Amino acid sequence: MSSKDGIGRRRLFTTAAAMGGTAALGGALGGQAHAATTREARTATGFGPxxxxxxxxxxxxxxxxxxxxxxxxxxxxxxxxxxxxxxxxxxxxxxxxxxxxxxxxxxxxxxxxxxxxxxxxxxxxxxxxxxxxxxxxxxxxxxxxxxxxxxxxxxxxxxxxxxxxxxxxxxxxxxxxxxxxxxxxxxxxxxxxxxxxxxxxxxxxxxxxxxxxxxxxxxxxxxxxxxxxxxxxxxxxxxxxxxxxxxxxxxxxxxxxxxxxPPQEVYLSAVSWPWDSMTEAKFSRLVQNYARWFTTHSALGAPELALASFLVLTHRSSGQMAMVTQVDATVPHARAMLDDFLAAMGEGVDVRTGAVTRRFAEFGAMAEYAEPRRLPWLEATRYLGITNTNLTDPTYRQEYKSSYMRALFPDEQLAALWRHLTTDATLPGASITLSSYGGEVNRPAPSATGYPHREAFFKMMWMSLWNDPAQDADYIAWNRQCYADVYASTGGVPVPNDVTDGCYVNYPDNDLNDPRYNQSSTPWYTLYYKDNYPRLQQVKKTYDPKNFFRHTQSVRLP
The missing domain is CATH 3.30.465.10 (Uridine Diphospho-n-acetylenolpyruvylglucosamine Reductase; domain 3)
Known part of the structure; x- marks a missing residue:
């Protein structure tokens, strides 16, 4: 849920030394001590409701x-x-x-x-x-x-x-x-x-x-x-x-x-692996290398927390798989850390990396980053933001699923990923992205905030992007079948256990409500919120007792 305005849209920012006054925000605010709130001064150019x-x-x-x-x-x-x-x-x-x-x-x-x-x-x-x-x-x-x-x-x-x-x-x-x-x-x-x-x-x-x-x-x-x-x-x-x-x-x-x-400067790298050089064994080694590196280098205080990465497993019909990595360039031995990480990713894969010359998932080609570049942090942040075709193509149709991972991939999950990424179908917009977690994310206890996934080391996102409504059935079916096959041993969904840790609520998936696709005994709300859900229900009861704010997967009243 966020704004769709273009990157060039000018915005009015007011940096206030202080914000004072009382906001009379509509009707009966009651006697709540915090019902009134501070309010910034605005220009006279507002359009009103x-x-x-x-x-x-x-x-x-x-x-x-x-x-x-x-x-x-x-x-x-x-x-x-x-x-x-x-x-x-x-x-x-x-x-x-x-x-x-x-x-x-x-x-x-x-x-x-x-x-x-x-x-x-x-x-x-x-x-x-x-x-x-x-x-x-x-x-x-x-x-x-x-x-x-x-x-x-x-x-x-x-x-x-x-x-x-x-x-x-x-x-x-x-x-x-x-x-x-x-x-x-x-x-x-x-x-x-x-x-x-x-x-x-x-x-x-x-x-x-x-x-x-x-x-x-x-x-x-x-x-x-x-x-x-x-x-x-x-x-x-x-x-x-x-x-x-x-x-x-x-x-x-x-x-x-x-x-x-933030880091004053970062190293930014983007490399690809050609699909036509991949075998199932090489693919499995590559994916497991990623899982192994982040499950091994995510402890609090580890110097490797300066490195973050996302590995995009595209469908074979796209031609390339790709990985983007960012490292804080100001930490000791930053470039060596990046080089060691890239070497660890390729260990036992025996496929030479190259430039990212094609679109991968939601990103466009990034050929100029095949050799890592040192950039100011904000410049790198802008670059990655506006390279995202999902945000710059207003005609995309989309389907998503998610999971959190706490351990290496079981063999059957790697085999399922290979099967579905190498089907004979032409689905260049289908992909699965692995994104790094761990470190300071895992410092708070799962109950410290409403967000419970404080024990995972990387996250997975099934993403399909396409433009033609005639392709709806093909892309939606691919997402569903791949996801169900990867998590077949736990009812088609990543139930919280020693390997998986549920789903990400910001990648909502209505299929989790449907017993045809979630055949586990774990309901959608536990996949998203784990043990925090009953407490969220009590907040719902206190602040939205009429269930006025609701949607397909909103927190239910207790």
């Missing part, structure tokens, strides 16, 4: 997200550009008995927002300000702010960052609430590990809307709402209007010391 219906020319552009498989038909789409406008839209929908969903831009991969039963869509993508809040000693990020804009403002002005995702136009809203992932996660952790507070518009049992600011402070009466938004998934409890970020335990008032600093 706008209601768009099917009679308006732009309606068709506002009823779908990045995945063109899902197009909604709501009665109206409401666009807001100030946090004070959100509560009124929500209250009107509650009063009228209308089902409402929220988009912070459109990168939800399932039908959670643009579902046929939805009456009203609240579009918060123009809530995109990033500022420093001196009162909270934290950085305020509105829910529609795109990640690359967040990184740019924080780094260019303060020299700091938050360890969020690669995709430039994913917005903070859904990304943060689902846990987030990025190339800095191994040395820094997840973006939610820096979440200090969240502002949420909720609906009470009496149908009245109020706004709550929940913080990580131990004595905050709303701390459970903060906990739930630190990885408990989007669209479950209310409308997030903004987040505040600060390093836990940070002291003082200097903004430059309240979030971590």
């Amino acid at each position: 706008v209601k768009v219906t099917a009679s308006d020319a732009q309606y068709g552009e506002l009823v779908h997200g990045a995945n063109r498989r899902y197009v909604g038909s709501p009665e109206a789409v409401h666009l807001v550009d100030d946090v004070s406008q959100v509560a009124g839209v929500v209250q009107a929908a509650v009063t009228a008995g209308k089902r409402l969903t929220v988009t912070s831009g459109g990168h939800c991969l399932e039908d959670f927002v643009f579902h046929p039963d939805v009456d009203v869509v609240l579009n918060v993508s123009r809530l995109n300000k990033v500022s420093y809040d001196a009162g909270r000693r934290a950085f305020a990020v509105e829910t529609g702010a795109q990640l690359l804009d967040v990184y740019t403002l924080l780094y260019e002005v303060y020299g700091v960052t938050v360890p969020g995702g690669i995709c430039y136009s994913v917005a903070a809203g859904g990304h943060v609430s689902g846990g987030g992932w990025g190339l800095l996660c191994r040395p820094l952790g997840l973006i939610i590990d820096y979440l200090h507070a969240v502002e949420v518009v909720v609906v009470g049992a009496d149908g009245k809307v109020r706004t709550v600011v929940a913080t990580s402070d131990r004595n905050d009466p709303h701390r459970e709402l903060w906990w739930a938004h630190a990885g408990g998934g989007g669209g479950n409890f209310g409308v997030v209007t903004r987040y505040w970020f600060r390093t836990p335990g940070a002291t003082g008032t200097d903004p430059k010391k309240l979030l971590p600093k």
